[in-house]
Amino acid sequence: MLIPEVRQKWANPINTITIGATPEEGGTRTRTVTVGGSTTLPFLHFEGKIPHRPALAMEVQDITPKDWPEILGEHFSDVWDDPGRWAKKCVDQLGADLVCLRLAGCDPDGENKSPDEAAVAVKSVLEAVGVPLIVWGCGDNDKDNEVLPQCSEISAGERSLFGSITEDNYKTLVALCKADGHKLIAESPVDINIAKQVNVLATDLGLDPKDIVIYPTSGALGYGMEYVYSIMERGRIAGLDGDTMWAMPILCDIGKEVWKVKEAVSDEIAEWGDQSQRGPLWEATTAYVYLLAGADILIMRHPKAVSEVKKYLEKLIESK
Amino acid sequence: MALTGLGIYKHLPKTNCGDCNFPTCMAFAMQLAAKKVSLDQCPHVSDEGKAALAEASAPPMKLVKIGKNSHELLIGQETVLFRHQEKFHHPTGIAVKVKDDLAEEELTNRIEAINNLHFVRVGEEIGVDLIAVEHSSTSPQGYARVVKKVKEMSDLPLVLLSPDPKIAEAGLEVSAERRPLIYAATGKNWQQMASLAKKHSSPLALKGESLEELADLTQQIKKLGVDDLVLSVDGPRVADTLQDLTRIRRLTLSKTFRPLGYPTIAFVTGKDPFQQVGQAATYICKYGSIVVMEGTEPWKILPLLTIRQNIYTDPQVPNAVEAKLYEIGEVTSHSPVLVTTNFSLTYFTVEGEVENSKIPTYISVVETEGLGVLNAYAGDKWSAEKIGKTLEEQKIKERINHNSVIIPGLVAVFRAELEEDFGWKVLVGPEEAARIPSFLKNEWKVTS
Numbered sequence: 001m002l003i004p005e006v007r008q009k010w011a012n013p014i015n016t017i018t019i020g021a022t023p024e025e026g027g028t029r030t031r032t033v034t035v036g037g038s039t040t041l042p043f044l045h046f047e048g049k050i051p052h053r054p055a056l057a058m059e060v061q062d063i064t065p066k067d068w069p070e071i072l073g074e075h076f077s078d079v080w081d082d083p084g085r086w087a088k089k090c091v092d093q094l095g096a097d098l099v100c101l102r103l104a105g106c107d108p109d110g111e112n113k114s115p116d117e118a119a120v121a122v123k124s125v126l127e128a129v130g131v132p133l134i135v136w137g138c139g140d141n142d143k144d145n146e147v148l149p150q151c152s153e154i155s156a157g158e159r160s161l162f163g164s165i166t167e168d169n170y171k172t173l174v175a176l177c178k179a180d181g182h183k184l185i186a187e188s189p190v191d192i193n194i195a196k197q198v199n200v201l202a203t204d205l206g207l208d209p210k211d212i213v214i215y216p217t218s219g220a221l222g223y224g225m226e227y228v229y230s231i232m233e234r235g236r237i238a239g240l241d242g243d244t245m246w247a248m249p250i251l252c253d254i255g256k257e258v259w260k261v262k263e264a265v266s267d268e269i270a271e272w273g274d275q276s277q278r279g280p281l282w283e284a285t286t287a288y289v290y291l292l293a294g295a296d297i298l299i300m301r302h303p304k305a306v307s308e309v310k311k312y313l314e315k316l317i318e319s320k
Numbered sequence: 321m322a323l324t325g326l327g328i329y330k331h332l333p334k335t336n337c338g339d340c341n342f343p344t345c346m347a348f349a350m351q352l353a354a355k356k357v358s359l360d361q362c363p364h365v366s367d368e369g370k371a372a373l374a375e376a377s378a379p380p381m382k383l384v385k386i387g388k389n390s391h392e393l394l395i396g397q398e399t400v401l402f403r404h405q406e407k408f409h410h411p412t413g414i415a416v417k418v419k420d421d422l423a424e425e426e427l428t429n430r431i432e433a434i435n436n437l438h439f440v441r442v443g444e445e446i447g448v449d450l451i452a453v454e455h456s457s458t459s460p461q462g463y464a465r466v467v468k469k470v471k472e473m474s475d476l477p478l479v480l481l482s483p484d485p486k487i488a489e490a491g492l493e494v495s496a497e498r499r500p501l502i503y504a505a506t507g508k509n510w511q512q513m514a515s516l517a518k519k520h521s522s523p524l525a526l527k528g529e530s531l532e533e534l535a536d537l538t539q540q541i542k543k544l545g546v547d548d549l550v551l552s553v554d555g556p557r558v559a560d561t562l563q564d565l566t567r568i569r570r571l572t573l574s575k576t577f578r579p580l581g582y583p584t585i586a587f588v589t590g591k592d593p594f595q596q597v598g599q600a601a602t603y604i605c606k607y608g609s610i611v612v613m614e615g616t617e618p619w620k621i622l623p624l625l626t627i628r629q630n631i632y633t634d635p636q637v638p639n640a641v642e643a644k645l646y647e648i649g650e651v652t653s654h655s656p657v658l659v660t661t662n663f664s665l666t667y668f669t670v671e672g673e674v675e676n677s678k679i680p681t682y683i684s685v686v687e688t689e690g691l692g693v694l695n696a697y698a699g700d701k702w703s704a705e706k707i708g709k710t711l712e713e714q715k716i717k718e719r720i721n722h723n724s725v726i727i728p729g730l731v732a733v734f735r736a737e738l739e740e741d742f743g744w745k746v747l748v749g750p751e752e753a754a755r756i757p758s759f760l761k762n763e764w765k766v767t768s
């Protein structure tokens with residue numbers, strides 16, 4: 001029997017973005033990472049092109065994290081007092097495509113590290129690894145506006161991905177990244193219109209939309225994930241339909257959310273089964289679901305979760 | 321599904337007699353298309369006309385029932401491609417396999433393990449929905465014995481997994497009254513399988529090499545009077561299955577392509593548990609009506625049940641509990657008071673931890689329009705003032721002989737105002753509910 005055609009022709013491909021610059025391109029990276037470029041929804045090879053596999057970043061911090069559970073500590077406690085060594089382990093031993101340096105130590109309510117110290121951390125990671133960097137502030141607007149300029153300058157030309165700009169705080173970072181040749185993470189609180197609005201504000205200042213990655217906020221499996229999932233699907237469909245303010249690749253910050261929820265962290269509930277498997281599986285599963293909604297870059301923590309999501313991606317990116 | 325006025329008009333008598341209280345058949349057809357009237361209002365439609373219109377107005381994806389009575393699973397009749405367009409209606413059934421070559425004790429253990437794959441999340445029971453009995457090596461009698469055992473030990477609906485009609489028949493003979501899903505009719509055995517399905521009025525899964533073959537099979541089998549069908553989709557790779565499931569869903573909903581307008585079943589493959597869960601996650605999110613899993617480890621099943629719960633919640637309905645004072649355990653005037661929001665997920669997470677602590681506790685739930693702690697704060701749905709007033713309305717001070725209230729760590733900013741304006745002694749609790757038990761044990765006692 002003849003089956004009707006259900007291939008959809010979408011108006012617009014998702015933007016392609018390359019993070020990291022090699023020496024020929026003005027940076028020092030030995031590898032770059034390119035994501036985006038899809039002309040269809042996730043993994044629908046019958047309909048369009050998916051030129052780049054989503055990328056996996058592993059998270060590194062500028063301080064020894066205090067709230068990471070033992071199940072993560074057992075993999076990182078040998079290196080987590082030194083962001084450079086920590087990053088190197090993620091890349092050399094654990095296969096990270098990118099390193100995300102989160103400047104948690106700069107938080108004024110925490111260790112309140114100085115911009116100089118942050119810049120040293122950035123430098124040490126750049127020196128330790130050849131992969132591109134994501135540099136993420138501590139989330140305090142004023143402090144980030146002090147810290148990130150130094151981090152941007154010291155890595156000018158590296159084409160790192162800096163985060164994050166929001167509706168209320170974008171001017172400093174947009175100006176910097178334009179000047180120093182970086183890319184930007186545009187953050188919004190699980191809201192399709194605010195996500196657009198941040199992009200409008202940034203591009204009004206002259207930022208190229210192709211330099212933006214959307215971070216629509218992430219929630220862990222079982223803790224609000226479905227809201228984010230649907231925002232991502234709606235946004236991705238809008239982007240493919242021709243909305244240029246949603247045509248950006250999407251980033252999900254998963255480890256940070258997963259490694260505080262009970263299902264990942266607790267070994268007290270016997271009925272839930274082996275935590276050493278359940279923990280990383282909770283992170284991997286959160287990742288699988290976001291990949292199906294359109295994620296292009298994932299920030300993750302547990303080595304097993306990272307390697308399994310990679311395997312999963314290999315199977316989804318190839319087809320008959 | 322949506323039949324146009326013109327499409328309906330074709331099947332009306334076209335006499336414009338007016339007995340339906342509309343001046344013309346066309347006018348009546350338009351009203352019918354808009355679902356404003358029902359077909360019985362025209363006394364003159366022919367039987368063929370009725371049949372054609374019933375067929376055409378049937379939902380594009382069939383609803384199929386597996387199992388009987390209180391233990392039935394309904395799958396299919398989905399109406400959208402994406403949950404934000406409306407909602408998904410019938411949650412993916414999660415099946416776990418049992419093989420028929422297990423030794424008696426192993427079999428018993430396995431069925432028990434499957435029965436135990438039930439959890440409570442967000443105040444809702446979630447669990448495995450089906451047991452799939454897979455034929456491997458035994459005789460028809462051996463297979464029937466295992467099916468019987470499964471049936472005796474578990475109320476879950478069954479899937480009989482064998483391409484051999486003799487085996488399926490043996491299984492059906494001992495379980496037909498439970499309406500098991502027969503898996504599967506193929507290009508080779510479909511006549512025998514369809515007659516078994518007909519004889520026992522059981523739903524039947526179909527397996528083809530391609531969507532084209534599946535469509536041919538459904539049409540042939542339908543002619544034999546069997547229409548409770550489930551399409552088996554398993555491409556060689558997870559990406560192929562995902563794409564076939566997507567094509568079927570689109571064909572059904574965008575093209576009303578009836579030959580494939582049925583629910584689906586997909587299987588996880590391989591031995592690696594993380595990859596099995598990856599496959600199952602894919603099919604739960606993307607259009608699998610049943611997913612057949614391997615293994616009974618709860619750490620593998622819990623994330624799948626959680627995805628299903630997430631993806632199948634209705635995005636248009638705020639998931640809220642009643643905003644009132646809850647008493648957990650045998651509360652007394654010394655019991656602690658926790659404040660939280662009326663988002664179901666928030667409330668039940670907190671309630672679960674209070675139960676874990678085994679310390680009788682009051683939970684004062686504030687009306688926040690179904691938003692969680694930070695969302696209610698960012699969306700101006702609660703404030704120190706609102707909490708203060710709620711505590712007054714709930715008359716909590718009449719029940720306790722202390723003056724302390726515990727607020728979520730994420731809204732520590734409420735503390736000063738609650739203390740100054742409402743006279744409470746405010747304890748800022750942890751940011752995560754998981755730390756509530758240790759907080760109540762260690763810090764609450766000390767400070768109260």
Ligand code: B12
Nearest residue numbers: 189219224660666691692693694698699727728749752753
């Ligand atoms: C899902 C989600 C939504 C959903 C709503 C879900 C809901 N019903 O609440 C939607 C998409 C609708 C939404 C909307 C908005 N959101 Co929102 N959302 C999220 C998200 C992803 C998850 C929140 C969640 O459900 N968590 C799970 C629940 C269970 O957590 P919880 O309620 O905090 O409860 C936990 C603890 O607090 C503790 N707890 C609870 N009660 C108690 C009580 C005591 C005594 C103790 C000790 C502990 C305790 O136990 C629970 C488990 O640990 C978060 C980001 C994130 N990853 O957290 C953003 C987030 C909360 N949203 C945010 C914002 C800004 C908004 C909006 C204002 C955006 C907008 N459109 O303008 C709106 C607000 C709503 C409105 N306008 O009406 C911000 C809040 C920023 C801030 N710090 O104030 C966040 C943090 C995102 C961000 N990083 O910017 N959001």
Ligand code: SF4
Nearest residue numbers: 336337338340345362
């Ligand atoms: S009653 Fe039937 S036949 Fe008569 S006008 Fe109405 S639709 Fe036409």
